[in-house]
Amino acid sequence: MMVREWDPRTAPSVEIEAVLATLNAAQSVDLPDDPQWRIDAFREYLAVTMPGERRVCWLAESSPGAAARGEPVLGEANILLLGDIGVIEVCVHPKARRGGLGRELLGAAIRRAYSEGFASIGVEVVGGTPAIDFYEHHGFRCAYVEIRNVLKLSSVDWMRLGEMATGVGSGYHIEYYPGGPPEELYEAYAEAKEIVRESYDLGDLELRPSSYDPNRLRASLTTLHARGLKPYIVLGIHEKTGKVAGLTEVVVPAQRPTRADQYDTIVVPAHRGYGLGRAIKARMLFELRSSEPRLTEVQTWNAFENEPMLKVNAELGFLPDRQWREYEADVPDLVRLLNLAGP
Template sequence: MILDMTATDLRIRPYPLPRSLDVPEARPFLAASDLSNLIEREIWDHDDHCVAARTRFESFRPNGYEDRTIFLACENDEVVGKAVADVPLTDNLQTCYAEVIVHPERRRRGIGSALYAAVEEHARTRGRSVVMGWADHRTGFDTAGGVLTPATRAGSFPAASLPAVFAAAQGFSLAQVERCSVLPVGWDPHRLAVLGADAASAAGPDYALVNWVDRCPEDVLEQYAYLRQKMSTDVPVGELDWEEESWDGTRVREGEERLARGGGSSLVRAVLHRPSGQLVGHTILQRRAEKPGIVYQEDTLVLSDHRGHRLGMWLKVANLLDVVVVWPEAERIYTWNAEENRHMLDVNIELGFTPAGYTAAWQKKLEAV
């Protein structure tokens, strides 16, 4: 679809991914990446979450699990807004994930609405009936304009913030709030070691930790894929209309290779249940070479039959203690948890994480037209 709002000289169009970043057609991609980074700085007031264009480019390369389409809003030759429609291909076939951003100096002129309209039309064309999107806000927000609370009653998001008013105007509702927390690497290793030893002794001899960097060992690949699959629905999902993802070893490998192409690395710890020989939990830390100081805590999961043995704490402590050895440049760790995920939040607070922001998950169910 091409929207041509000639009265304002604005064009909204799907943007085909160039074959590389070194060709002239890649210029809009580079400008859109700069715009995304500008918005990250606006939201967080620092550039920890800014991402190099090359890394973004890798994440857009076609793969068998999701189809990502970029829409650009351009005035003359300048990129003033961007939207991404992300359509899962192997599960959640009713869903489209959406992102919309507009340059701060070009807002309140209908550009965001026009970009979102392009995403929604794309979602309908692809047979999708649910659109989900996420927006961040740093801590310390002004509650004068009121707060929105999801149905779980856990967490809140400023009602007068740009994402909240925009999402409401597009017909979205707040499905969940996540807390973003941060932990500076200057922790007391002795304290962490004590937490880890206490957790290990609570877990007992039936459990053992295994670990790897970047590439899952072949002999536990399918077991690890099962944990990744369970991660999609065994964590609290609020009101999000989410189905279990479908994972196998091939999907794990594809993710590992994509991460490596974007200069990323991962540190994985898993817990083995000795009597059954099965992996029953895992935790993942990731970082990108372009920003070696910033580490992201990705999945942490313990399968439901094995909860209540301090395995979550044991896994996390063991991985954190490795960070300074494997990635000595690491400065801080970021993690996102659902506000209703009391157990994980309690573990993180005990480890020293403190709130840095909140992420709203928005959802809109599309009506048949």
């Protein structure tokens, strides 16, 4: 068994396929109800990052060149180096688990974080999977817990949803933008996000950072498209001021076109209580139904304490699924624990 650094930008296609197969094998054990990943834009999904961020990857093979010969990959790990935190992912093929490979892959990522001067690392861990025991065994602390909610489009009451989509107070209108908001709305869009960010201290690690200024928003949309993730945006516009009063973002991945990810939904505090949150999310579902015929489900993540959003999601038919836990650890502690400091 050997672990080596691996670059998805230049790797042969057969290796990209081998990594995909291992990810799907892991998922069918850990998250059996989730749709399998497809090869469409999978290389881009692994290779592309936001400007200023880097992802470093490792592969575990049974012998040198095994993946290039089309043999299954035993495991994969990567670390996304962003700002002042590294975000890791470790995945071991179910047939290769409990033999120390997860620990070895984790070690490779931590060694890199240490040599690049990162003080802490974070990881998203799915509740009810062996990864919880794995990270807790390595001293990771749970920093934040969200609940994933899944909506089956087949369960949606479209008549009722139609009433929600139009049930918005006077003085607002709803706009739909497949692909992202138009350039002239970037400023207003980013401003709405910034106002809401300032009004909360959600306490999470920002492993999925949001876009609070127009330039970052532009870069973020470009990156989404380049990774095969198609964004859809619905906005609630306050007619008197032209400001963005509410927004909701959904992404449909080329790699999993049957299940969309609902990203941020935001209603600016001054515009709450007019039915905007419900209306923009309901309108989004109508648009997705006609634009993405392969789509069968939408998933979203909510904090326990975000009661207004939980209520809107419940009205739309989202059902709570699993915990999604953010863990963190200090790099020097892991270097000691994993004995990585030596030559």
